[in-house]
Amino acid sequence: MNLFQLLNKNTALEIDIVKVILAAGPRISKSQLRKTLNISNFTLTGALTHIQSVFDEVKINATLEIEDVDSVTYVRVKKEPTTDIFDFYYAYLADSLEYQILRYLFHKQSFTRIQLIQTLSISEGSLYRYLNHLNELLHEFNLAIKNGRIVGEELQINYFYFELIWNSVPTNEIHALITNDRIQHTVTALESSLDTTFNDHTKMRAALWLLILQKRSTIELTTNSVSKQLLKEITRDPLFNQVQTVYLRFTIGNAQAGSSFKSVYLYLFLISMFIFDTNNHFIFKLGGTWPTPLSQIKHTAQWIVEFVTDNLNVDLDDFPENFTLRWYSVLTQLLTQIYFFQSNITFISTDNQCITQTKYTKSLIEPIIKKVLTDFSKPTISDTMKIYGYSILESFIESSHKYAKHHLRIGIFARKDYFSALYLVEQFASEFSGSFNLDIEIATPTQKYDLLVTDSPLSVSRYHFAKQYVLAGRLNALDREMLATILNNIMESVN
Amino acid sequence: MKILIIGGSHAGIAVAKKVKSLSPKTNVTLIEATDHLGFISDTINLMLQGLISKDNIAEGEVYTIDDIRAAGVDLHLNTTALEIDYKNKKVLIQESTHSTEELAYDYLVLAMGSSSFEKLDAIKEHPNVNLLTYKYPDETLKTYEALQSSQSIMIIGAGLIGLELANSFTTRPSQTINLIERADYPLFRYFDKEIVEILMRHIPKNFHIYTNQNFYELENTTDDKIRLVTWDDQKITADTCVLALNPKPNTHIVEDHLDLNPDGTIKVNQYMQTSDPAIFACGDLVRIPVIHDNENSYLPLIGNARKTGYIAAYNILYGTSKSYPPSQRTLATKLFDHYLGSTGITATEASFSGYDVVEINKEYHTYAKYEQERDFHLYLKVIFDRKSRELLGAQVITNDRVQLDLINIFSVMIYHHDLIDQLLEVDTFFSPEINPTRNTLIDIGIESLKYHNQTTHHDDL
């Protein structure tokens, strides 16, 4: 789910305006802005006035400045280096009635139509429309709002609220939500029980998850996504007992300890949501090559590693220990997340979510996703989860390249002088080394090259090479694209 | 002024009696759905141990109709409160099968307690399995009879309720007892592990305690038994299965109007007043503050039910002015011929409240060298905050009833926020014929000095 989908057209436009201005650099002309967004002068002027009033309202230390230079009107966003423009986006979101319905649900866990109509000052008809739209959006989480409650699998509901708050609430407000001592001490207890230290980000995530588990501690569990087989595997992990002990202590003062599944939910969260906490390989300390007790996850993760290493022609033993540790942990977490948690939430307009893999990387990722879906018996994967998963897999593939047995040898020949050649080597390396395993050097006649890149088709006969590419000056966008294709083709033929 | 109380058990009766003794003229009406007044749920154990016969189950009640009426309370037994009209301050009631009527109130006290066993997950998820529960007399009788005739019994929950029930079978070696607990050791709510480990050395041979166990299935077998399957696929079979768990609070008549906590209890302020100022709540419906714990806790015990009742009564009569004094959470029980007592918070829990604690564990055995026949066993654990040296908790396990009273001393000290050092300052009697030769309190006080890091004025010499 993209939170932009909760905004109405006008507010979405205003956010886009700010984005375009910021992307354009220091300033952009009004006419250019109108053209880019395809809007009238009237609409733009109205929107700019409103944006300024929102800036003032949220006190984010930003102003819109309009200046005339040589009879062209320019707009710029002036902000302090510490201004978090997301606070501005959050303010828009907070105004959205659909978002307010979700927050109300989070806060109270249920509503009656009358309560909502009164609280939000809306008509019955609008409420009906909003709920319909929300249900369309909740569909990708396999959830729905029915009779004033969110219904679906309990794990999914917890997860949806987690994603909602994490992605839509400014950090200081999340902090305020989780200041409760019991939650904070429970996070510390988890750290000491797992013999690890979470970074601040992880601490906050864990605390938020605890808050949500607590909020829904009395909810009946009607359906459950954790099968008997999985429970068996989970129970055998000593880590689970430790987590369960901490969870029971967390809820010790409650009138109802709640379902035992809640400790499973905490456990699943811990083994899947810390991808970006690079220090946390805590599960490894408890033994085992794969940091998961779940055979299905292990099986698929193993397949992915074999598939990637086979295709890149990498010997697993060539991965340094740290690399393996890190990536085994990331892959199992990613897969556990895909297995147990449906979809996720972003708050970026779609134009910013471009997928940047090279064709070759993409050709590896697609079969992986397919395999994951078949292994996990899932029909599809949501767009947001796809973007998330793709970026992690891409990063795994590209960092594995480094250890590939086969390096593509690239020779650079510049007709003019040594320094131009050196410059090209650097430019080439920074452009392509991330995606391909390359040895790049200034060409010498004694070496054989997979690809020779030159700034002149002439005087190259003394070099040995399989393919040649001629640049017309410095590397430009067209060169980049064509070179990526050539490198992809060479890679495919080599592997 | 008219005070209406819903629920005539420990909490409701405490409110009624306190109001009547402080202000005899105040009009107090008490509505109770059954014909029992303050039944003690532990009665089943007295029955199993042969102390109360099943025909005299009423001996398990604390009050009589005459007690309550003599206090001037307008008592309605077999009367259920059905609905509350908050705006007009009226409660719709129904006596047995009679037609409904309305009672007006100036203040309403909710004391409906907890008995919603049907809402427990295990029961909801296994509607066809006969899971026994007990709290009030009717269920107690049924459960008692089923237990009497069972060869093997499964008890789900090894907290106080479960272990006290199990304990009643100590002298019945022909019956097998299986206790199933999801925490890593029994009684984890009130005791640290090492105390419980001592207790576990004394459990009878016919007992099996399964810890760290969750179950996903309870099923009837073809030979009329009940089988429990754990998450790690262990199968435990017994003739009967008892849920030794606390039932859920009875809040359904107020849940649309009053603010509730996430755990289903009614939100109250320190005066036991709910989100509706004319309504107070007490007993098993509310959470109470616990000393040294940063959050209110649900502590369903008779003593707490009464205390919350008294506080509610006081604040209704005199305006909200008396806060609930934080509980020291003091309790004791007798299990397998050992007395266990606990007050304050446990060491494990202290870490959840952010304390850095020092634990002192001591064992004592003798009264006097010349009187070896009086030898006993006492294991005492005292915890205090390393920095402030404030006492946080104490636990004992002993086979000597007299030693159990140490817990009450610690309870009072914790109530007063005393420091561990004050153990050396209070006077306690000593007489060689009565006391053990070593004074445990002073002994602990001296031991605590090891953790004192104040320098003496000789240190720099």
Ligand SMILES: Cc1cc2nc3c(=O)[nH]c(=O)nc-3n(C[C@H](O)[C@H](O)[C@H](O)COP(=O)(O)OP(=O)(O)OC[C@H]3O[C@@H](n4cnc5c(N)ncnc54)[C@H](O)[C@@H]3O)c2cc1C
């Ligand atoms: C198995 C078991 C063993 C226990 N053993 C002990 C022990 O050894 N020591 C100890 O201190 N505590 C023990 N407890 C806890 C103790 O029983 C409770 O804390 C105590 O009963 C709470 O008192 P109460 O007045 O709040 O509620 P309850 O005792 O639950 O009483 C509530 C009363 O309200 C009535 N009522 C409910 N709804 C309505 C309505 N709508 N209209 C009219 N009347 C209504 C009910 O009929 C009931 O009589 C035990 C609990 C259980 C379950």
